Structures are given as structure tokens and as C-alpha cells.
Amino acid sequence: MTVKIKERKEKERKVPIEVFPDPKTAVILTLQHSGAKNTPLVSVGDKVSIGQKIGNSDKKVNAPIHSPISGEVKQISNANSLCYEDVCTLPADFGEAIIIENDGKKRKDKSLVSISESELESISNDILIGRIREAGIIGMGGAGFPTHIKLSPPSAYPIKFLVVNACESEVFDTSDERLLIEKTTNILKGVKVMRKILGSPEVIIAVKENKFEAVERVKEVFSGEQIRIEARSFSYAQGDASLLQKALFGWEVPAGKRSYTMGVVVHNVATINAVANAIFKGEPLISRVTTFTGDIDEPKNLLVKIGTPIGSIFDHYKINQGDIRKVVSGGAMMGNTITSLGAPVTKKTSSIIVYYKSNYKLGKKKTACIRCSKCISACPLNLHPVLIYEALEKEDLKSAKRLNSEDCFGCRICSYVCPSGIPLAHTILSGNL
């Protein structure tokens, strides 16, 4: 049974993207993607400029990091102790934090070459993919997998479909929706880059039909570009690449296999926007749109520099920090709470959700399982969360594995529906680590 999750986007989706000013200090984490950690390329005292690469790794699954501001490197320290202290949520490791103080000079690093749209066809795929890697682009829908790897699937698997994932089913989040409305042409450019790299597959844009304004804009701009527009009432879980494919094509990506084995590549709209920025503007991934919402009076969609401490957003909008009880970064369903307002916006911060003390209620109290089996009927992957949970509680990893616990992609629907407030998803995900 598909679980309906209230979207709570009424206010958010109407607010245009607002450019947030550069922060006084930026905190750049060396691990913002899934894959290998970056090693800092700068040391304390170095001067850096906007867009300068400050962390890299020679590992394959990696995306470098860049300075979002010009200034001086003040400190390089462990990110966990700096801003994720006591965080018991996942993931546990954020690598190091590079702290840069803004000098306000706005010096720009020009190492990333830009091209014009007419030049696109004449440039080789390797160069384009190399530039996307150098720009540090990762899947911005939440998974954080480096984009250049998804764009270079093994040649044995020809890509038939490029799916633009604009479902954005996470509660509150409207950053992708606003991008679709305001940066439609830029996204189209990014789609063209990807289409070229992947050998002209059919392009499908999947968007939730209740994003009326966005659907209209997409239809307006994308029509005549041989792009199939699928505006449907996708469920929350169908925001996931595998489940989206099931909805669009009817097939299931075999467990443990990546989408390219089915001849499909799925990219988030924000990622595609970042690709267009990198290729045509020479701009690495140093800013993203994030939805700033929750208990605050006026929710906002902010174009904010990556590395901006979340606390500085509160300062800018004169929100009393003493009144804040909980802050969630990266979505109400899948995001983590932060323990310090010094924690920065990362490449994956699709939203910042604020809970005030006055409105704050602690979540459901955890009680014994009543075995209602709701989690089993709710799991979009047909897993058996309660059985995996019981196995893990007994530290019976074999049974958990037999129940395919490692297939869980962490949608948290099981925890959402549980009437006993059992952290099913968290336990399963921790067991998979």
C-alpha cells in the first residue's frame, strides 16, 4: 500500500529564489558526497579565491571541493567535533572541515573553462566529463553520488533513457521546484550536455503533477526539444531512482545493480542545473538552492554558498537563536539534525528545517512493537522492516541479510508509519554500515 505523506509545500513553492549574501566565514567539509574523502589542497594561512579547488582525491569515486568565497584559510579540523558532535544520525563521518575567512574581495578563480552552447557538439565527451568532475558535481537529490561517474557508464551498457528526476518528494523541500520554474532554460542546457555525453538517449523529465507552475514552465520551454514530459502524481518513495524507473518503465533494477545496467541514467534537476553552470559558465559547484523553512514565519528558497554556516542564515534574517530547538538539514524525512548552528550548508542540503521551542514536541515515544505489520505493507521495496529490526536487535546479522536489509535506501517510511515510534529505518541503516 502506498503511503501518502503530506507534502507541506504550500507556502514554500510560491517563494522565488533569493540570493543569500556570501558568508563571513565558510566551512567546507571534505566529505560531502558518497565515496572517497578529499584531502585538503590548502593549508592554514593560504589565500584562496572563489571557485578555487581546495580539496581533491585521486580515488575514482570522488568529487573535489571548492572555496565558495575569496579569503584566507583559518583552520582545518575534524568536522565531526566541530559541528556534528554527538550526532547519532547517519552518516557518522564528514571528514575534515576547512574554515575560510572572507576578505570581501571577490577574487575569482578562472581554472574551469567555459564554452558557449554552439561549441558543445565539437567538444569530446571526455573533456566534458572531466570538467564536470573538476566542478565537484554530485547527485544533489540526496544520494550525493559523483555525477561524472554516472555519466560514464561502462560501454557494454548503451544508455537508452536519460531521466530528469524532478519529483522532489521530500516534505517541505521546494528547491528543485523553484529551479524548474526559474532556471528552466539553464536546465535544458544541462540536459543537452548530458544527452550528448550519454549518446543521445531519449530524455524523460519526471515531475510531480502538483507542481503546477513548474509543469507549465517545463512544457513551455522543453516542448519541441524531443523531451518526454511525464507529469504524474508520483508518490514520496517514487522520488528514488529505482522506484521512479518502475513507475516510468515498469521494470525493476535488479538489487545491487546500478541503473545503467537497464540502460537508464537518472539525474536530479539540481544536478543538471549545476552541470549547465559548470560547462557554460565555468562555475564549480559552490552554491545551491536550499529551502529554509519549518516554524519560521516566512519560508524562503535561498541560493546559498556551500559552506555557509547555518547559524549565519538565522543571523541574517534576525531569528533569535535562543528560541531554536531543533534544526534539520536535508529534508524532513531523510535529513539529519545538526547539533551546532556552526554546521554548514553542504552540497546535499536541499532544505533547512527549523523547529522553535514554543512549537516543539518530541517525536513519538518509543514503545514495544505491537506487530501491526504496517511497516511491511508500507515498505516500497517490499522489505520486512520489523523482521529485520528484530533480527538486528538480536544481533542476528545473517537473518537480516537474508531479509535483504542491505537493499534499504533509507526512505524512512517504515519509521514514519510505525505507531510505536520504533526507529526501524535508522536501525536497519545502522545495521548495514
Place this chain on the structure above:
Amino acid sequence: MKDKSPNKLVVELAPHVTGRMTKNLLMKYTFIALCIIAGVSFLSFGFDSIIISAISVLVAIGCDYLLSLIMGEKGPLNTMSAAVFGLIVAMSYSLGLPEAMANETIPTLAGGIEQYLYPALISAVGLIVFKKLQGLAGRKYVNPAAISKLLILGLLFMPAVSSLIPADHTASIALQNPLTESAFEGFPPYYPMETTNFGFTLLTCYASDAANPYVFGSSENPLPDVLYTMVVQKYHGWIGGASSIAVIAVGIALFALCRGYIKWRITLTYLVTTVLFSVAMGYMFGGDIILRTLFHLFMGSSIFMAFFMATDPATTPLTDLGQIIFGAGLAILTIVIQVFMGFLGGAILALVIMNLTSPILDRVGIRKSFGRR
């Protein structure tokens, strides 16, 4: 959960939004549903059923409170759950003897003070032993209300103190010994399945005049009367099953209100299997098939159990297929116990037996997960 550090940012696990359903809300809805059924039973049983309901609920809540004082953290106060348990005990208590409605008197079973004492005892033992202590064992294996009633009224006292047993378990000879016609000469046998005898017994259960043997659709026993006594209001057996139509309506409303949180598959397969099995038995043993089906389907104990006891989440299987097997097995077992043991409230025995299979049925029908089919 107390807010321990008011000045620090709270760390919580995702998700940060949750569904509206909580255990307490589920219990609240169930309690309200049971209250409606208790209210309807007033029409059949008068204040007796209301007093019995109040007693079992208060005893259950009281025991729960006392236990929470003794057990502390291990047995936290769970008033709503205890109240639901108490009301289920009351609703599954056999108050009415199978009797003709034409008699205009409702015989109470134990009569006197006992009819209030038994439910109180079942409630107390059930809550302390089978609800709380079973809970400590990590999971509940049998339905607390069913096992408690069974032990106290059925097995525990039967050989020793037969006078304590409510009349519908011992006194009604025709019901108790369905297969041995010759041993009870002078009494109308319940089975074998001659239409008249079966119909006669049935009508004594469901009203109509016992002096007029039932002939299906005859002028003395027109169909509407039969349907009325079976479906709308009857006196036999459990308080909760006094009105089948009320149980069905309230049950379906509750299932709809708690969509996905109540194991409706059990109820559905139970009802379907009951129909199929009754029809099959009708062909095997003869007799009026429609009447037999209606009897098994709408008997007070069966219909109440199907909606409110067989769906108890803790003691029933988790998987869809497990629930379907559970429902089907429960239906067959209930009919077999009623027919061949002559135990008219035998649904609880069937339920306890099926409950014990739940840990096995949990492993049946594990679905193939996404991408592995």
C-alpha cells in the same frame, strides 16, 4: 520523553515528520468501537452487560495501575490498552444461554453475584498473567482475553468444580454432545444433521418458539424472522455478538478509520472460509445449507471474534500470506470445534490454537523484495 537539555539543539533520528497513527490512538479508536458494541448489547441484555463491561474495564485498569507501581519501567502504565482489554473480556463473556426469544426472559448463566465475579476474574488474570507477563517475554503468544477465559471457565475448573462453569458450557446437553444421539434420549440432538433437528437447535439458540420445529421458510418461521434473530439481535452467547450487524458495521468503520493498521485480511479470509466450509459441510452431512452457513457466520462468538479478537496485532502473523492462512485455519477450526466438540463458544479455543502458530506463520510468505523478483 522529557526534554532534558532545554538549551541545546535536539538530536533526533529521521524522519522528522511522522504519521498520525500512534498506538494510543489505535487503542482509543478500538475502545470507542467496543463501547458502541457494548451499548448495542444493552438492547439484548439490559444493564447486566453494561455492568459487566464496567467491571471488567475497571478491574483491568486497576490491575494495570498496580502492576505499573510494582514493575516500574518494565511494565509502564498503559491505561488505554488495559481498557480495551477489559472491554474485550466483557464482550467475549458468555452471558446468554441459547434460548427462545419467545420466552421473553433472558436467562443469565451463573446468575447472582457470579456473573459479575467471573468477568472480573478473567479480566484480572488475563491482564496480569497473559498481558503483562507475556509482554515481558518479548512477544505475546496467545490472545490474553481468549486464553484467560478459556482457562478460567473452561479447562481449569471443569473437572474439579463443575458448578462454576457457565451453563452454556455444560448444562446444554444438546450442544455439548452433538455426535452421540443415543446417549441423550429425550433431548433433541444438535448433530447429526437432520434438517429439523439442526434447525430446532438453531432456533433455540436464536429465538423463535422452541415448540415449533423449524422448517425453513415455513409460515411459522418466515425467513425475515430468522434473519432478524441471526443478524440484527440475538441472545445467545457473547455479549459482544448480540448484534451481528452492529459488529460488522462498527468493525468495518474501525478498519477504515485505522487503514492498514488492523489486519483485515484475517477477518476477510475468516468469513470467506466460514462460508465455503459451511457449504461443504452442508453437502457432506445434509441439512439446510443456508441455515448452517448463517449459523456459523453470525453466531455471536464467531462474528465478534472475527472482527475484534482475531485481528489483535500482537498475536497474529505479520505477513499477508500468514494472515490469510491464519484466517482460513481459524474458520475451519472454529467450525470443527463447534460441530464436533459441541463447544458453542469454541471460537476462543480455535483462536488460542491458531495464535500459537503465529511465530511459524510469521516466516511464511516473506515477499520477494524489489529488484529480486
